[in-house]
Structures are given as C-alpha cells and as structure tokens.
Amino acid sequence: MNVLIVHAHPEPQSFTAALRDQALRTLEAQGHQVQVSDLYAMQWNPVASAADFSSRENPDYLVYALEQRLGVKSQSIAADIRQELDKLLWADLLILNFPIFWFSTPAILKGWIDRVLVSGICYGGKRFYDQGGLSGKKALVSVTLGGREHMFGEGAIHGPLNDMLRPILRGTLAYVGFEVLEPFVAWHVPYISDQAREEFLVAYRHRLEQVADDLPIEFPRLSQFDEALYPLG
Amino acid sequence: MNVLIVHAHPEPQSFTAALRDQALRTLEAQGHQVQVSDLYAMQWNPVASAADFSSRENPDYLVYALEQRLGVKSQSIAADIRQELDKLLWADLLILNFPIFWFSTPAILKGWIDRVLVSGICYGGKRFYDQGGLSGKKALVSVTLGGREHMFGEGAIHGPLNDMLRPILRGTLAYVGFEVLEPFVAWHVPYISDQAREEFLVAYRHRLEQVADDLPIEFPRLSQFDEALYPLG
Numbered sequence: 001m002n003v004l005i006v007h008a009h010p011e012p013q014s015f016t017a018a019l020r021d022q023a024l025r026t027l028e029a030q031g032h033q034v035q036v037s038d039l040y041a042m043q044w045n046p047v048a049s050a051a052d053f054s055s056r057e058n059p060d061y062l063v064y065a066l067e068q069r070l071g072v073k074s075q076s077i078a079a080d081i082r083q084e085l086d087k088l089l090w091a092d093l094l095i096l097n098f099p100i101f102w103f104s105t106p107a108i109l110k111g112w113i114d115r116v117l118v119s120g121i122c123y124g125g126k127r128f129y130d131q132g133g134l135s136g137k138k139a140l141v142s143v144t145l146g147g148r149e150h151m152f153g154e155g156a157i158h159g160p161l162n163d164m165l166r167p168i169l170r171g172t173l174a175y176v177g178f179e180v181l182e183p184f185v186a187w188h189v190p191y192i193s194d195q196a197r198e199e200f201l202v203a204y205r206h207r208l209e210q211v212a213d214d215l216p217i218e219f220p221r222l223s224q225f226d227e228a229l230y231p232l233g
Numbered sequence: 234m235n236v237l238i239v240h241a242h243p244e245p246q247s248f249t250a251a252l253r254d255q256a257l258r259t260l261e262a263q264g265h266q267v268q269v270s271d272l273y274a275m276q277w278n279p280v281a282s283a284a285d286f287s288s289r290e291n292p293d294y295l296v297y298a299l300e301q302r303l304g305v306k307s308q309s310i311a312a313d314i315r316q317e318l319d320k321l322l323w324a325d326l327l328i329l330n331f332p333i334f335w336f337s338t339p340a341i342l343k344g345w346i347d348r349v350l351v352s353g354i355c356y357g358g359k360r361f362y363d364q365g366g367l368s369g370k371k372a373l374v375s376v377t378l379g380g381r382e383h384m385f386g387e388g389a390i391h392g393p394l395n396d397m398l399r400p401i402l403r404g405t406l407a408y409v410g411f412e413v414l415e416p417f418v419a420w421h422v423p424y425i426s427d428q429a430r431e432e433f434l435v436a437y438r439h440r441l442e443q444v445a446d447d448l449p450i451e452f453p454r455l456s457q458f459d460e461a462l463y464p465l466g
Contacts, residue, residue: 010280010281010282010283010295010297011283011294011295011296011297013294040280040282046279046280046340046341046344047243047273047279047339047340047341048243048334048339048340049243049273050243050244061244061246062243062244063244063423064243064244065379101281101343101346101347102343102346102347102350102400102404102405102408103399103400103403103404103405103408104337104343104400104404105343106280106281106343106347107279107280107281107340107341107343107344107346107347108279108280108340108344110334110335110337110338110339110340110343110344111279111340111341111343113334113335113340114334114335114339114340117335129390146298148462150461150462150463151462155464156462156464157362157453157458157462157464158403158404158453159399159403163396163399164399164400164403164404165400166336166392166396166397166399166400167335167336167337167397167398167399167400170336170391170392170397171335171336171337171391171397172335172336175335175336190296220390220391225390228383229381229383229384229390230383231388231389231390
C-alpha cells in the first residue's frame, strides 16, 4: 500500500508525533510506501483564498469550489495544494494524525482539508459518499486527547466520540469516498505515565499491522436515495 | 446588549457578508452595541503555535493550553489573541457567521476558536458546559451552505445539520458556557435567486429582532454527573 500520514501538532516532541513515527516504522516494516506531511514543519497555509489561483474563471467574485475545479484542470491552482493533492491521489491509505482541539482538528489541518480536497476530483455533482472521487481508498483518524474514555459514549458527558468527529468521519472522509476505519484514540495523554503511553504505542502498532483487515464504518450509500437525494423506500 | 460578530468568508461580496451586514444593521437599530471581527479582512492567523507566547512557562515543550492559562495572566500572550479575547469578554452575544466548509467552519475561523478561547478564562478544571467560563453569554451560529434543506434531518442523506455542527454547538460554544441558540441557516445559497436571498435576509432580521426571547438548545449540565464525571442516577 501507499500511505500518506498528515500530521498536525505544534510541539515536535509530542506524543502525537510519537504516534506518527510509530505508524511510519510499522507500515514501512510491513513493506508499505509511506509519505508524511508534517503541517507545522511545512508551515502549511490553512487559509482558503483567492490567492490559491494564479488565474481565475471569475476574477470579480470568488466561488472557491468552482475555481478549484477549473484551477486543477488549468494548472492555475497553488503549488502547495497540487503537491498535497498528488500525495493524496497516490495514497491507498490516508492517516490523519492530530490532537483533538475543540472536538475537532487543529485549524492547520482543517485548512489542509479545505484546500486539498478539491472539487472536481475529490467530489462534485453526484460523486460523493460511496460514489466519491476517492472511493477505493481507506482513511484512518488517529487522535490524542485530554479527556478520559468514560467521558465519551452514550449517556457520557460528551456523548460518543464518533458523534463529535462526525463532520470529519462522515462529512469529509466518507463524503469524498474513503472507506473510513474506526479511529485510533489515545485518551488522557497529557496526564498519563510513560508506561501508559508506551502501551498506546504498542496497541497502535498492532492495529496498523492488521489495518488491511479492518472493516469500515457504515455510512449512507447513494443507492438509498433518489435523484433529488430524497430517501428511497 | 454588546454583540460580537465573527465573520469568515474569502469573498467580500458574498451573501454570507450580506448576512453579517444585516445583523449589524438590525442589532444597531435595536440599540445594541456591535463589533465585527472580519477574519479574512484582518488576515487573522489561525495557527496555534509557540509563537503565541512572548515568554513560556516551559520553553522546551509546548503544552498549548497550559501556556494560554499562564500567558493570559502574565500578559505574554500574543496581542491579536488578547484583542479578540477582550471583544469576546465584552460581548453578551457572540455570532459566528460563516459558510459551511466540510460541514464545519472555514479553517481561519477554527483558528480563532483554537487561539482565542483560552484555557483559564473560557474553561479549565471543572468550569465547562453550564459551569463554563463564558456562562451568562449567548451564542448564535449563522451559516450559509450549498445543500438543500431536505438533505438534512433524520433519515436524510447527511443526517441532522445540528449533528454535523455538534463539535461547534456542543463541543465548543456550550462547552465554554454559552447559551447556544438554534442556528440560522441559509440553504442552497450558490444556486438561488436574488429574491430567495432577500427572503433569507428578511427572515434573519426577524430572527435577530427577537433574539433576546430565543430559548437555548439543551446540553449536559455538570449537576447530572459526579465528581469524576460519571453520569449520576
């Protein structure tokens, strides 16, 4: 497999970085090809804007998704976006590796999503969910957070973690066609012992060694909806 | 009331900007004080990083929330964060006004959340949800999106919009103590007539004229959980 790890953490020595390195080691030992996009190290620009296009279909009014669609075809899209898009299209497995900030991605990673998942290639028209432009690829979200496991789940104070991650898992990754695997979660990271951190690293290695056999989360399929996207039956 | 509108759209002439202006006009006509943070116009930096602190408690290892907590006290936190935090603390009502990007905020607004909702003031320890640092204030999310209304809701292809917005409504705004009002949503905006857009502006004006009477969405209360945050009863 070709694997792209997109990593976003402001501290280079973080445990989240240790998870990134564990994934790199484990997957390469399995014979996979791995590329890493370390967004903080790359000083990735997260702001989707008119500056992303060297020429515009409509210079007077920016419709970002429209300019993406045309910009990819005409090669007027920014070089940093094109480079990340090429890595994404190369990958069979995408790993998003980040600390939970406000039950979501750090802004720098949100901006990778905003800018790189371009209309016309990753989605567009009726190409979304199981018909998305990246169908056939898999995605894994690998996160660290401060909360404890019992604070998440049905009836827990924050509800199920996957419900908080819904815009990422369903609204982004499944939307563009990925088979989305169950997230890997390291809980309570700022407060735990080195031993407990080591156990998360071992669990992550075991998880990744068998990632090819993982069953994806179930999401809507376009065949369940009519042409106007009303539910069938 | 004091009202802070945080606006994020890459196109200055967008319909989302028209909603911002409608809110400004309507609320000022009602006698409220209004400030606007236009994140694209301000060239807001969305990336939480070590550069946000002129001096650090721990210069060798960045724990962002810890440095926020100390940096606010010692005045070593970045001036752009301090300015936005002062507006936030001044406001009785916060309006987040943005186009839905990937069922969430544009990255530039996510970075306002990451950097401005500082630990030690907005939350920290047991101060979250109804005990959050910003309790007593109200928040309204005002969004534009491309999808049609029938694509959202129980059984619809994307499920309920508020479920997609959960990390913002519950995980961010309710978490820091805001009373979170039902979002104002303008559907299918890129595809509708000027007349239909005008109807959304009128509906928004009516909504804002009565915003003081709005009932907030129900979220967890700390009194429903024990000291370790296990559910009671």
